[in-house]
Amino acid sequence: MKKTRYVLLGLLQEENLSGYELKKIIDLRMSFFWQESYGQIYPELGRMAEDGLIEISTTKSQNTNKRERVKYKITAKGEGELKAWMEQENEKDTVRSEILLKMYLSTSKNTVEMRRHLIKFKEQSEEKLKLFHLFEAQLKPLIELHNNHRQILYVLNLGIRQTKLYIDWCEEVLADIK
Amino acid sequence: MKKTRYVLLGLLQEENLSGYELKKIIDLRMSFFWQESYGQIYPELGRMAEDGLIEISTTKSQNTNKRERVKYKITAKGEGELKAWMEQENEKDTVRSEILLKMYLSTSKNTVEMRRHLIKFKEQSEEKLKLFHLFEAQLKPLIELHNNHRQILYVLNLGIRQTKLYIDWCEEVLADIK
DNA sequence: CGAATCATGTAAAATGTTACATGATTTC
DNA sequence: GAAATCATGTAACATTTTACATGATTCG
Numbered sequence: 001m002k003k004t005r006y007v008l009l010g011l012l013q014e015e016n017l018s019g020y021e022l023k024k025i026i027d028l029r030m031s032f033f034w035q036e037s038y039g040q041i042y043p044e045l046g047r048m049a050e051d052g053l054i055e056i057s058t059t060k061s062q063n064t065n066k067r068e069r070v071k072y073k074i075t076a077k078g079e080g081e082l083k084a085w086m087e088q089e090n091e092k093d094t095v096r097s098e099i100l101l102k103m104y105l106s107t108s109k110n111t112v113e114m115r116r117h118l119i120k121f122k123e124q125s126e127e128k129l130k131l132f133h134l135f136e137a138q139l140k141p142l143i144e145l146h147n148n149h150r151q152i153l154y155v156l157n158l159g160i161r162q163t164k165l166y167i168d169w170c171e172e173v174l175a176d177i178k
Numbered sequence: 179m180k181k182t183r184y185v186l187l188g189l190l191q192e193e194n195l196s197g198y199e200l201k202k203i204i205d206l207r208m209s210f211f212w213q214e215s216y217g218q219i220y221p222e223l224g225r226m227a228e229d230g231l232i233e234i235s236t237t238k239s240q241n242t243n244k245r246e247r248v249k250y251k252i253t254a255k256g257e258g259e260l261k262a263w264m265e266q267e268n269e270k271d272t273v274r275s276e277i278l279l280k281m282y283l284s285t286s287k288n289t290v291e292m293r294r295h296l297i298k299f300k301e302q303s304e305e306k307l308k309l310f311h312l313f314e315a316q317l318k319p320l321i322e323l324h325n326n327h328r329q330i331l332y333v334l335n336l337g338i339r340q341t342k343l344y345i346d347w348c349e350e351v352l353a354d355i356k
Numbered sequence: 357c358g359a360a361t362c363a364t365g366t367a368a369a370a371t372g373t374t375a376c377a378t379g380a381t382t383t384c
Numbered sequence: 385g386a387a388a389t390c391a392t393g394t395a396a397c398a399t400t401t402t403a404c405a406t407g408a409t410t411c412g
Contacts, residue, residue, distance in 0.1 A: 002371065003279065010283025020391050033278040037373055042393055069391075086288050090276040090295060098268040100211040101181065104333045105188025107326045110264050114329075117268060148285045151292075154354075155282045158347050165343060169336050176332075180399065198363050215401055220365050247363075 001091065004036055004044045009053060009082040012074040014148055016057045019045055019070070029135060029152075032128070032159050045072060053078035103173075111177055122170035129163045132156060179269065182214055182222045187231060187260040190252040192326055194235045197223050197248070207313060207330075210306070210337050223250060231256035281351075289355055300348035307341045310334060 007030075011022055019042050026036050048054045049072070057073035074082075099121045106114050136156050143149045185208075189200055197220050204214050226232045227250070235251035252260075277299045284292050314334050321327045 003274075003276065004371095007279065007283070010279075013283070013285070018391075019393085030279075030282060033273050033275040033282075035272060035274070035372090038393075039373060039395090040371080046393095082283075083288075086280060086284060087291050090280070090299070093276070094213060094272065094274040095211050096181075096213070096272040097211040098181065098271070100333050100336070101185065101188075101208075102264060102268070103329055104208060104211075105185070105191070105260075105326075106264060106329045107191070108328070109325075110261075113264050121268070147287075148283075150286070150355075151281055151284045154347075154351050155278050158278070158343070161343055161347070162340065165336070165339055169332075169339070173332050177328075182399095196363075197365085213400090216365075217367090217401060218399080224365095 004040045005048055005053065006082060006085045007034065007036060008041065008044065008048065008072075009074060009078050012054060012072055013079070013082065014146065016071040016073045018072070021071075028131075032162075033155070048072075048078070051077075053081055115174060115177065118170045118174050122167055122174075125163050125166045125170070129160065129167070132160045132163065136160070182218045183226055183231070184260060184263045185212065185214060186219065186222060186226065186250075187252060187256050190232060190250055191257070191260065192324070194249040194251045196250070199249075206309075210340075211333070226250075226256070229255075231259055293352060293355065296348045296352050300345055300352075303341050303344045303348070307338065307345070310338045310341065314338065 007026065008022055011017060011025055017025070019038075022045075023036065023038060023041055026034065045054065049056070052075060054072040054074055057071045099117055102110075102117060103114060136153065139149050139153055139156070143153065185204065186200055189195060189203055195203070197216075200223075201214065201216060201219055204212065223232065227234070230253060232250040232252055235249045277295055280288075280295060281292060314331065317327050317331055317334070321331065
């Protein structure tokens with residue numbers, strides 16, 4: 001079952017957001033465990049509005065010269081839908097990792113390419129780790145102010161540990177296949 | 179880009195296999211980083227045979243009373259295609275983890291459901307860990323005999339450590355949100 | 357014999373990505 | 385004023401899952 005609407009509802013719980021802002025948040029903060037594309041987000045927002053789960057929040061900006069962006073606001077019905085999903089059983093995870101696939105299918109003949117892939121993967125993981133630490137530093141001071149920051153920090157904490165594991169693993173494998 | 183054919187070619191490198199056997203291996207041993215369904219595998223095998231990447235290996239079984247299964251065998255052309263893919267850059271990983279999505283989007287109002295999800299996820303991870311250890315024990319003694327077992331063990335090692343990380347994380351979060 | 361599992365395959369539906377179009381606003 | 389980015393959206397394409405059909409073989 002498609003989950004796009006729950007992702008959007010979940011993010012709209014805390015804050016009124018536009019389609020573009022929703023996409024940004026998903027890309028920047030959730031991409032290590034979830035992805036959505038514009039082709040999913042915009043049409044789904046339309047359907048959700050039709051179904052009465054969200055409505056357009058008229059941005060009453062003081063400076064009327066600013067362009068009026070379409071921000072969406074969750075409705076009581078939307079909150080109910082989100083709650084119902086939270087209670088449902090989870091489906092199996094979907095993962096597709098090309099580096100692990102290549103490693104699994106490689107033989108001693110592919111050592112040179114695999115070393116290159118591992119080095120790149122390690123570098124990407126190091127970049128990601130930096131971003132996670134930054135994000136963590138932003139959220140930690142606010143943990144008592146928002147009633148979802150604790151949960152986000154749990155997930156972020158897993159992301160950090162997982163990314164560190166990947167870095168360590170890359171180093172070990174690189175040392176081993178030298 | 180679709181990777182189905184490389185998965186199949188990679189597995190056929192080591193051994194002649196039928197579509198059914200390929201699916202089994204992917205499900206049992208690779209599912210923590212890759213998935214394929216029958217709807218992908220069978221038509222793809224047909225196209226690969228057309229393209230000359232694989233061919234049907236006539237099973238010369240001694241006992242002719244046994245049903246003749248269609249096993250595929252990789253060709254030189256198939257090996258070339260596989261090698262070319264091994265050298266290519268990797269695309270970004272795709273991950274969709276519903277437990278992490280729910281955790282990220284949950285608030286203090288969802289504590290009861292999240293505890294339930296965490297307990298279940300932890301149990302599933304423990305089961306998976308057992309299977310990984312079993313598979314590892316099967317492969318380790320054969321590491322020198324097959325020139326791909328070393329690589330499979332690297333991936334399996336990551337799977338084991340990652341699964342342990344998930345279990346630890348579940349315990350910590352469960353203790354924290356008590 | 358009946359149930360389970362082996363085994364192959366396809367069609368339809370669902371899901372997801374990509375590329376493009378369009379135009380506003382900001383920044384240098 | 386040019387380039388970058390903000391912002392919204394869609395159509396076409398690509399991928400993936402699901403459900404079903406069909407029949408063989410194995411095991412108790």
